Amino acid sequence: MDSASETEREPSADDSAEAPDPYRWLEEMGSARTRAWLETQRGLLAGVAQGPGDHRWHELLSGAERSAYGRPVDPPVEAGGLVFRREHQPGGDLLVGQDDTPDGRRVLLDCREAEFGRIAHWGVSPEGGFAAVQVHYDGREDGGLQLLSTRPGTRPEHLPHAxxxxxxxxxxxxxxxxxxxxxxxxxxxxxxxxxxxxxxxxxxxxxxxxxxxxxxxxxxxxxxxxxxxxxxxxxxxxxxxxxxxxxxxxDLAGSRVTALELADDTCYLADGDIRAIDLTALDDGPRAVPRTVVPAPADGGPAPVRALRVLRTASGTGIVALRQRGTVRTLTVHRLKAGSPFPSDDRGAVVTWPARLRLGPVARDRAGRAGDGLWLLADDPRYGTHASRLALGEPLPARLRRSPLRTITVVSRDGTPVPVTLCDPGTAAPRGPRPTLVTVYGGFGIPLEPGWDPMIAAWLQAGGRVAWVHARGGGEYGPAWAEAGRAAGKARVVEDLCAAADALVERAETGPARPAVLAASNGGLIAAAALVQAPGLFSAGVCAAPLTDLLRYQEGGLGRLWQDEYGDPDDPGMRRALRDLSPYQRVVDADSPVAGPPVLFVTGGNDARVPAWHGWKLCAALQRHRAGSAPIHLDHDENSGHSGRSDTAAHTSGVRTLAFLSTATGLEHAQATVAV
Structure with missing residues (x-):
């Protein structure tokens, strides 16, 4: 193949019959040899011929990006007579505060003034006088806080030790x-x-x-x-x-607390039921018995509470609970009886949503007192994000009553049903099979939530279909579902993804080619493992910030924290399981060249979680050991981290990725028929 000769393989000092590691030298990220290899990879990527569709992808992705400008990235925060919003604008993020006057918009922090800045984390004081903001530059997660006064004319104060x-x-x-x-x-x-x-x-x-x-x-x-x-x-x-x-x-021993909220002297916590603990009584005595204020749903299986809020009015208290049951988020508002700690007999006002749904904090007045409302933010993969204000006693937001998503169920290798969320292109697109992009995560008990992303929106606008595989290891069905995909169970996550890819073909959801897979981080590991173990299931793969050498996952980044998730490589039995799952080991252990589809690896030089050399090592191994002519490419950016790239760099990489995937899947992106 065109790039195989560019990747030099030599025996490692640690090569053995048990664990060959011929590309260990790439872990020396700053060495002259590694830098030369990266320069070669840049040349190979630059040499990929651009087709007429690249310009069309530029237009589609630019349109999707423009549609997000000015929309909130997080749920707005209401405090002290201001509504605070983080917005994405051309060139970077803004943090703004808006009062109820026509000229009341104030820009508190403008990341466009600092190249490649992105707001990562922020909070607001109860009376709205201050905001604390953490900004990441060039993908670095270095810490530090910007403390902002909301008074006009004041300058941010930097707190470097955060x-x-x-x-x-x-x-x-x-x-x-x-x-x-x-x-x-x-x-x-x-x-x-x-x-x-x-x-x-x-x-x-x-x-x-x-x-x-x-x-x-x-x-x-x-x-x-x-x-x-x-x-x-x-x-x-x-x-x-x-x-x-x-x-x-x-004392919360034995409790699986998934959400909690402090309101006056009471701690409300969710561990299935929603319970209340009187902190004053607990402070005065050795023990206070928690009381159940909202029992867990009696039917339908696990439905963990992901967020919990307590609203106050003169007439009573409301409990807002955001639960997840499988692929559906359920927002419930329970009214507590006045003067009673127990909820009313009704089951509360309920709205469901099949995509990402987030709750902001409870609104505060100018004195910092809790109010009767909050803001929520709903993602829609096709139409964008939508912010709504929820108030106690008022109807739930009507905008949450429509969605373009649907769910199918596939059966994994061991007979386990696995849900898959699908988003179809718009109503003007042809019915039947469509070029399909599949994504997966399956780790750390984190549910995979369909959300708005400009690349996904551009793919849908071009007439493609998107599938989210809710594999084991995630948090969709509670702790047991997550545990089933940990350690030796991580192989089940790969099987769940493969079962979904097969089912999409069998049910005529995808075509003319097999689906492509795009996934990041732990999802990038799962995608890479599936591409190596079952290469015939996919037309192409894009693995961003992937973990690929599981025998060395504890080296660098945050790997030393992940033993519960991946298992102990020093345990002989677990080491065998890790070696069998590890995409890199699968390739270098193979007795003959490895067949497979085109693969693109996307890495960042400032990734503090998964070292970029994971992607590099598998890229090098596949280039050397690949059977056939399917291209293996690396898209590496020195000035980005684990969460991706910013602005121009993100756009350029996005166009390249969409063109790569559309070529493999047969998506005629120049024939876009749908508008987002």
Whole structure:
């Protein structure tokens, strides 16, 4: 093939009959040899002939991107008379605040002023006077916070010690946040009025990983996890500023807490049922018995609560619960009886949605008191994101009552039913088989949620179909579903994807060619494994930020944290399972060249989670050991991270990826018939 001769293979010092690793040298990412190899890969990618459809993909993707400008990326936050929104605009993200006057829009942070900046995480103080924002530059997850005053004319203040993806909480006039690395935190408290800051004594000795929860009162909840321990612990205390918190344990042993909310003196938590704990009573005595305020649904199987909010009005309290049952998100509003801790007899107002649905925090008034509403954000893969305000006692948003999605069920190799969500092109597209793009995740108990993405929107507009495979390992059906796809069970996730690809052909959902697969991170591992194990099932594959060498997944990035998910490679039995699943090992272990479809690997030089060399090693192995002429390419960008590229770089890569996939699947993108 055209690129095989460009990839040099030599025996590694660790080559053995058990685990050959001929491309270990690519793990030396800064070496002259690796840089020369990357330069060769750039040349191979640049040499791919561009067809007339590339310009059409540029137009379609540009149109999809423009349709998102000005729309919220996250649920809006209402506080202190302002509505805060993160918006994507040409060149970068904005954080804006809007009051109820015609000229009330204020730009609080403009990432377009800093090249390749992207807002990763943000929060707002209860009275709306401050916002804390974490920005990632060039894909780096380096930490640091921008503390913004919403008063006109003020400049952001940089808090350099904040950890990447830092836990943060506002309590009164204090900002609390985690400092340190992504996994080892100390707790810092900053007085928003004076600018003074101090370290808060924690209930356990460090290093420790934290999460923080604060509500409408002065209570603070902290969840701690010490490295090397699998058990998380919960603690609570009244926050009294500079005083040392009087931490007390919150005994949640045996509970699988999936969501919680603090409201005044009560902690509401979900572990199937929604229960309430009186923190004042617990603070005064050794134990307070949680009371059930909303029981779990009696039928239909597991439906874990993904988000929980508590709304207040003069006439009572409302519990807003966002549950997930399989591929469907159910939003329920329960009214509690006035003067009673128990819900009314009705089952609550209900709306369902088959795609990504997120809840913002409870609205706050100018004094920081909790209100009767919140904002929610619904994703639609074809039409974009839609923000709606939900208020207690008012009808649920009508916009959530239509969706272009449908669900089919396929049967995996061991007989397990696996749901697949489909999005068809618009009504003007021909019925019947359509070129189909399949995606998967299947890991870490995280559900795969169909969401809006400009590449997906462009594919649909061009007349293609998209399928989301809700494989085991995800969170669609609760802990048992997730556990079935962990460690040695990870092979089942690959089987689920392969079963879906086969079923799409058998049911005439895809055509004229077999489906293509596009997946990232853990999903990139699953896609790569399927492309190597069952190459005839797919017309092409794109693996972004993939994990590919499972015998060395603990080397670099965040791999040392993933033993529960992938298993212990030092255990002989688990090592055999990892070697059998590992796409890289499958290729280098093969006795003969490996057949398969075209594959494109997409990596970023600043990926702090999965080192880019995972994608490089499998790319090199396939280029050397591939049977046939199907191209194997690498699209590497030095200035991007695990979450993808920004703006121009993202657009360029997107056009290249769409052209690559459409060529393989037979999608006549120049004949677009549908408008998003």
């Amino acid at each position: 950890a990447p993806h830092t836990p943060l909480a506002f309590v009164g006039r204090w900002l609390l946040y985690g400092a340190g690395s992504r996994t080892e935190h100390t707790l810092l408290a900053r007085n928003l009025a004076t600018g003074t800051q101090h370290t808060v004594r924690l209930p356990v000795r460090g290093p420790v990983r934290l999460s923080l929860h604060a509500g409408t009162g002065d209570w603070l909840l902290v969840r701690t996890r010490t490295p090397g321990e699998s058990v998380t612990r919960w603690w609570f205390a009244r926050w009294r500023g500079p005083a040392v918190p009087d931490w007390k344990p919150l």
